[in-house]
Amino acid sequence: MTEQTRHYDFAADALFLDFDGTLVELAPQPEDIVVPPDLITLLQQLHHYSDGALAIVSGRPLEQLDFFLAPLRLPMAGVHGAERRTAEGNIIELPVPDVHHLRERLLPLVTANPGLQLEIKRGALALHYRNAPHLEQHCTEGMSEALQHEAGFTLLRGKMVVEAKPHINKGDALAAFLKEAPFRGRRPVFIGDDVTDEAGFALAQSGDRSGLGIKVGAGASQALQRLADPAAVLQLLRDAVQAAASQQVPLTG
Template identity: 70%
Template sequence: MHLQNHDYDFAADALFLDFDNTLVDFAPLPESVVVPPDLITSLQYLQQAASGALAIVSGRPLTQIDHFLAPLRLPAAGVHGAERRSADGRMTQLPVPDIERLLMYLQPLAAQHAGLLLEVKRGALALHYRRAPHLEQICVQAMSEALAHEPGFALLRGSMVVEAKAADISKGDAIAAFMNEAPFAGRRPLFIGDDITDEAGFAWVQSPSAGGLGIKVGPGPSLARARIANPAAVRSMLAQVLEQQR
């Protein structure tokens, strides 16, 4: 179903937001995304309206999230939940597998093709082919072969990226951890995301025990029960809700 105004009450719900291709538009490089200034304003006031129950849940590290959303320092989960900052500022870092052997395996491929980018994270390694979409199958195959020799990782397909992440860490678990803490506890969780990395989050928030709603951005199959067209529509919705709250 397409998202309707009656599907959410951000003053009473707990809102969880992916970052790339959800709040901001897709960009040729991860570092070149553009954050509209009015998005910062919307997030700041929506967090206040929700009594603090708003968090970013992203595959990016927390340092990148903070960089793009400065001066905001929101509750956030980074690297799919491997690192998490609670609303009170407390940091949690989960144990993660070593990526060194994966990096050694994939570096020659990235060096061979100028359009490829290897992004090193804590316990995760992302191979971006945004500037070389014709190399998608080569990248997927190389990552699959690398992971065949490295236990403890799971392969994730994202928007022009294939990523190895800790197998026992997910965005669903990160959202569950937030929901056990103030100010999220006791609210209905809403999670807005765009690709397969967000499906674990959709599954958790829509479980009978959570009673929430997953909102898929853009086309494609998804567990999410609601859908919104694109990041511009997400930003417009957030701004509209802010006006209603005011």
């Protein structure tokens, strides 16, 4: 991965942020994450200084993101872009496959292994093995086998999770936002931590967009910059807000 220096410019850039592993630390169960005390205030400030060109782009459903970030109602993409709330507050839901039969195929595996968790989303299904890491191969093989009988899904391996998701990715979500105000005409900056974020990095850095992907944590990535962990992400964002508030040149990422 190439390292390069880049200033974050509130007037010129559109900021896209993953949630789990980027803004909050990962937890043993998806519902157990802890929102940092100043995160909501920080996102409010970022939204203000960017004139609204800030969006959360996550694998979680919008409903969960709204719960953790209440009372904020930011532009968001959930389930990797299958559902999206625009800056104007309009909800756009793309057609997705039915997960009912896929769930039925995976239930025996989960029932036989109490350490596994099956998370049902709109058009997607995530099989978490964080509490049973020794079952990684078993989960991957089980999901692969189940998907041989179910059309419309893409298999995606993430951090302690294997997911069946619709043929939609975070790059598609970024592209949709960038066609709309206030994101249109701005350079995309996308910060994320997992393999699910690679499509977002690719879109941000593609063609004449001159954008930037920032990878959080270890692992191979096409992102041009890297931060160590969510704490480093929050500090970068705090520094950018502080610089904007004092009308200084934005801090280098």
